[in-house]
Amino acid sequence: MSRGRKLSKDISYRDKKIVERYNSALDTMPSLAKRYGISKQRIHEILKRAKTLGYVIKKQNLSKRYHDFHQCEVCKKILKIAQKDELMTKSELTQMLNIDVGICNWHLDRLKGSGFISKKFATIRSDRLVKALRCYKYDSLSPAAVGRKFGYKNFYSILSYQNKKGINLERIFRLQTVPELKREEQMAISN
Numbered sequence: 001m002s003r004g005r006k007l008s009k010d011i012s013y014r015d016k017k018i019v020e021r022y023n024s025a026l027d028t029m030p031s032l033a034k035r036y037g038i039s040k041q042r043i044h045e046i047l048k049r050a051k052t053l054g055y056v057i058k059k060q061n062l063s064k065r066y067h068d069f070h071q072c073e074v075c076k077k078i079l080k081i082a083q084k085d086e087l088m089t090k091s092e093l094t095q096m097l098n099i100d101v102g103i104c105n106w107h108l109d110r111l112k113g114s115g116f117i118s119k120k121f122a123t124i125r126s127d128r129l130v131k132a133l134r135c136y137k138y139d140s141l142s143p144a145a146v147g148r149k150f151g152y153k154n155f156y157s158i159l160s161y162q163n164k165k166g167i168n169l170e171r172i173f174r175l176q177t178v179p180e181l182k183r184e185e186q187m188a189i190s191n
């Protein structure tokens with residue numbers, strides 16, 4: 001006599017991940033469907049089954065006007081990243097967060113709208129430009145040298161354009177390995 005398919009008492013590792021990502025607002029049902037290559041209906045079923053097995057499924061309020069940044073895993077991560085470095089492309093950011101670009105934008109819009117982060121954060125599209133601006137910002141190279149390194153003929157005008165746009169380009173030299181006394185010398189040379 002066949003006993004048929006034994007009903008498992010727990011959900012699979014993948015389904016646990018799905019619940020986790022859904023609850024922490026890293027993904028919505030449509031973006032989960034895309035991520036795991038299954039239908040939205042299937043995601044819905046997985047969440048429903050998880051709930052019957054005792055998992056907490058937090059209803060997401062992605063359409064809600066008010067958004068609690070301090071409770072939001074995505075926003076917390078974005079704030080942390082933005083604090084470290086304003087210069088990055090949107091694709092870099094979405095890769096770091098491992099989320100869908102649409103979701104990333106949704107949280108970014110809220111954070112920017114509330115003034116938590118600069119409106120200019122993750123707005124540059126070109127990887128090369130971001131790398132060049134980073135180099136200018138953190139390495140003690142002259143603008144001309146940065147331009148040569150990254151293949152920009154007139155890096156000065158790029159700098160002034162980005163500056164006008166509101167990108168923070170205040171230079172912070174990474175000279176941690178240079179002893180205190182020599183630091184001033186080096187700054188003098190680069191100026």
Ligand SMILES: [Zn+2]
Nearest residue numbers: 072074075107
């Ligand atoms: Zn958020």
